Amino acid sequence: MTLFFLAPFLLAPLLPLLDRWFGNKAGWLIACVPILIGIYYGDLWWSLPAGEERTSVSWAWAPQLGLRLTLMIDGLGLFFVLLITAVGALVSIYASGYLAGHDRLGRFHAYMMFFMGAMLGIVLAGNLLTLYMCWELTSLASFLLIGFDNERREARAAATQALVTTAVGGLCLLAGFVLLGLAADSFELTDVLARKDAIQRHGSYPAIVVLVLIGAFTKSAQFPFHFWLPNAMEAPTPVSAYLHSATMVKAGIFLVARLTPALGGTPLWAGTLTTVGAVTMFVGAYLAFFEHDLKGVLAYLTINVLGTLMMLLGFGTPLAVQAAMVYLVAHALYKGALFLVAGIVDHATGTRDLRKMAGLIRRLPLTGAVALAAALSMAGVAPTFGYVAKEVFLDAVWHAPFVPILLTVVSVVSSILLVAGAGRVGIGPFFGRPTQDECDPPGMTMQVAPLVLAVAGVVTGLAPQTLMGPLLGPALEPIAGEPVKMYLTLWHGVGVPFVLSLVVLAAGIACYIVRGSLQRHLAGSLAVARWGPAKWYEWSLAGLYWVADWQTRMLQPGRLPRYVFVTSSVLLLLTIEEIVLRGGLREHYPGIDVRPHEAFAAVLIPAAALVAAASRSRLASVAALGVVGYGVAWLFSIFSAPDLAATQIVIESLTVILFVLAFARLPKYTLASSPRRRLRDALLAGAVGIVLTLLLLQATHEPHPPPISEWYVEHSVPAAHGRNIVNVILVDFRALDTLGEITVLATAAIGVWMLVRLSAQAPAKREGYE
Template sequence: MLPAVISGFALGAVAPWVVRAVGARAHWLLAVLPAVLFVYFAGFLPGVAEGQVYRFATEWVPGLGVTLSFYVDGLALLFALLISGIGTFIVIYTGGYLHGHEQIGRFYVYLLSFMASMLGVVLADNAITLFVFWELTSLTSFLLIGFNHEESRSRRAAVQALIVTGGGGLALLAGLLLMGAVGGTLEISELMTQPEVLHGSPLYTAMVILVLAGAFSKSAQFPLHFWLPNAMEAPTPVSAYLHSSTMVKAGVYLVARMSPGLGGSELWFYALVIFGAVTMLTGALLALRQTDLKLVLAYTTVAGLGTLVMLIGLSAPLGYKAAAVFLITHALYKGCLFMSAGAVDHETGTRNPLELGGLRGAMPITFAAAALAGLSMSGIVPFIGFIGKEVMYEATLHLGPVGGVVLTIATIAGNALTIVAAGVVVLRPFFGERRKTPKHPHEAPVELYLGPCVLAGLGLLAGIAYPLTQDSLTAPMMGSMAGTMPDHRAAELYLWHGLKLPLFLSLLTLGLGIAGYVYWDRIRESLAATLRAIGWGPDLGYDQVIAGVEWLSFRQVRVQQTGYLRHYLIVTFTVFAAFVVWTLMTVGGGPSAFEMPAVRLTEWVALGLMVMGAGAATLVYSRIAAIAAIGVVGYAVALIFVMFSAPDLAFTQFMVETLTVVILVLVLMRVPLEVRAFRGLGARIRDAVISIAVGVVFTLVLMGVVQGDLDLRLSEYFAETSVPVAHGHNIVNVILVDFRALDTLGEIFVVTVAGLSTFALVRLALFKRKGGAGEGGGA
């Protein structure tokens, strides 16, 4: 499973070379991988349909309980099939849509990496693994949305998506860590078997809020819905992939995955139902305001995501069944319609439905695919969209006499507005009089209509062959969301429910949708006038928040970053001393009665040298003299190391002090050596007080540590294992070279870089003093 998940990253890494080697046909070769992955995941269908789950684990950071573990059940498998299956057609579609683009190889890098990241999200079983892939989807989508980085709108949309989804990702990480702490494991499949533990924790509310914050940001729930339509600045292959089966549904997947463990409470129910319903109506209503085919579809995606979240929140068998069916429905028709809209734009040069018309003769194949997808989107029998709408009404009606009526009315309104949007996307471009377009229209290349045709046909096939859809996909996903075995009886689907209320509600929805389409122009103008009158929205609010953060950052930097090292040291030492004193006073841990130990004469001499060196460094005006005095302090410390049988440390200290003094003297020879009246009396008193305070605090801490019980387990471990494990008798050397070798290597690297930098600065000073390369040669 691990090779299957990360294969997209590997292929993406070599995609530019494949494009250069194969040329214009590279997309057919690159599409082989997602197609093979689809076949691989399809092999799990029989077992998953019978209730089997598959788990694969590879050790990653075992000490922290982090594994690269993957989990295949009904929910994960359905998403994996959608990601790899639709991804196959998106790769092919890219070859036609971006044909001849000089950066198409780079685009494949982003696209295939994004596919791999999404597979990692839906298959991950470890919370940390999930988070890593979750953030990779945000990063790769940022690159995809901002692909046309020369345009400011693309850059803004990419940054906006990254900030919103990245911020939600941090909230998700906090929620996952809380769940792991409460449940005692980071494996999601194990956490979902402990609902009573999670619900009984005082951190349950925090867990739900944090997890839903991550899910809602990724799936564009109100009021965070604004980033998704703005992401339409990306090329159409990105839009089709993101909106049909991948990133924007990652939040829906997360909510469905967490339902067995976090679901069942009033907080969970009301959060999902209210936010989902509001998002559904907001997206469907704003879709009618748009005059861009991609934006119309984008806002209907917002509505669809809200519908999915609402249905998952309803829980029970009917809510889960409606969510499963609508997930399949939405993925098929939305992927088809986005690619069809891209084909229309590619062949006509415009996506404005007001400028399009009569294209069914010029683009018959694209029209056929779009028409089938539009019928499914409108919930017309015998498409899977009709079944989804019927089950949706069943789920809302079972909510209760009051809530059920309110939610059903809201769902009817949302579905009716979606039908209007389907008419705008399908009927406006392909019917009516032929309009003059920037480009002469003709049928798109096969790459642009292959995917739409297959997805539209699957929407029809899934409705006609509903028993297969029910047993292979719907029932296993319902079982995953409920945390039970697949219940094929509860998952039964029908094309004909009889003359029941859901059927009449479907007819009412269709009638309202047709009426809305007839009056679409008036509705659009009214919505535009209303939005202009309001004059504010979440997108503008985002700009205001970013502007506020930038203003605060500027002010904060002006105060904190003065450019003077002494200011930074004053603040650092003062805060350190204050917090340590506060801790000692409130928590304790300070020294008790202290007896003066016996001190040898040589130790008194070393201490005296340190005190005199420190005092001289603070009193002299000459920088050279101050450096020499500080060097005396370092040499005195080295003497103490010698007295306490640490010759290695003493030798290191002697070298460091010598090199420090020499280098600083070389540098300061190039700058004024005497600085008179550098600080006033007040500044000197302030520095003296801070210095004494820090010294006293350090002394108290060290005395408290010495008087306490020391944990010698680590020291004993090094003493016992130094010879048999590291084959060294000098324990200090063994610790530095073997037990903490990487740390020591890092220190050596830092010292080397610092030395080279100092050498470069000295050379630069000499170069400038000699008047440039003409006199002194190159630096």
């Protein structure tokens, strides 16, 4: 299982090679990978002994943190695995045709494979932290794929927006997972799911729900985080079809479904999901109606469906859960097909503007048929699988556990707009009088995938229970927490759902026919959107940049005096704060026994320091600094620290040599600062000195636990074979610190090297580096 989990990550870097050797045929080969993975997991699950629901493997990763690489497969996981691998296989074939001749096609395949690995990780994760890790990997893959055309500014901006939005949600999710893990006392999913009562009684339960749901909402583009998804349409179409409709945006849905047994069943959970889901459902459908970009319409309609799914999961009834999963499959089939069709149309006509397309079916007969079939499924027309899904959906809403009438109205209105949208993307471009004369027919590689998806959408509608039952049944059980009786059929009899369905269809068709005047009349309502969440995102990003800019100019101006000033002030303030918080310093300074030579050093060092600061000659300053240094070395040797003293002396000597080397090049020694600034610096320096002295006096007279140095003295020879404790500490007891220190030293040397190299450039050239 681990091998198959790692396979996509290991194979991804090899795909560019494959692409070089096999060219456009590579897509077919690459498609074998998801197919094999799907077959493996399917076989793994279906060959489990009867009565067992799941199997898992686990690796200790950082067990102290509760982090284990646990993989678990159950009915829900398998359902998503098959969705991911099936669509993944089709899309990689399609992508070979769509991006044929693109010089980075290999890299594209690699990103897609990487994404697939991460996405499979989400649905197979058996540990909260494993899940989180894969969750963030999919965000990363999404960033790379949206920004695939990185020469275009819009693509880069959209990629960043998607990354920032989902990463903010991801961080909330991490916080939620940590709290959840603490509440459940384990990060293993099986434990978490089994400890529902403990979690829901825990004080942090509301925080857990809110944080986890923010994570799910950002990923699944729920209102008010929905704005990134339409912009993500900058990505190449296969990405839109795969990540931003079939799989990645379903990760939030999956997460909610996965955690329902542990977190669900409370008013907070159900209320939030239902409200946000219903609002998203309506907003998505409404905005889609005014969009004219083919992919944009599809993106908004995807938001609509994601909202629907969230809402259904919020109900939590077995019927609603079943409706959610059925709807999810139907959506993956028809929306995948429509996205791929959109790519073909874009390729063939060079435009994605719905107002400029008509009558394409004469040029693209097969594509037109596929689009029609998918649109019918989307509109919920019998006998497609979309019809089955819509019936269950309306049934579930009608039987919603709370405010069923209101929810039914919202759902019906959204569905009407959805039907109109189906007409606009599936029928509008293909019928009527042709507007385009030129049209490049697509190759076979691009035709296969949408055809398969559309045919599947129709065939599964004809025999839903036989074809989808064995897959959907086991998927429902982990969500509902009990075996769910499911029976899907094309003909439900004349009930409320059927009537609602007919109403929706009729109103939707009417809406489609009068779409032009409706759009004109309602266009004013879009003004609200201009102050919507997308604007909030812009504002908060601008604010963040402003703060970052301000604090960098404040703290990192590139001038040494400022750095010293900031560092000393912070040191001073924090120390004073701590002293005040602890109720001040106690005054007991017993007479300190000072010997004459110590007193001499104590006078000499500060005096030399004063000379260094006050002198008008650089040479005198340097010499005075040298006196300070040697004085400190002397102190070290008085207090029996010969290692330190020797090192200090060598350092001082080398510093003198460095000064000599640099002397000729230093500018004229002038007073660079104003008297006021000098006064300020002097006061600050004096204050730091006084506070540290007081602190030191206090520290030496505080009772403290036996110092660790005795332990070192005892263990130095037996454990580390050395009598020089200072050195033993450096190279043995605390060698890790030393390793870090020499790394810093090396980095600093490289820094000096680069700095001198840059300064050595001619001034005109130097501008470019600043």
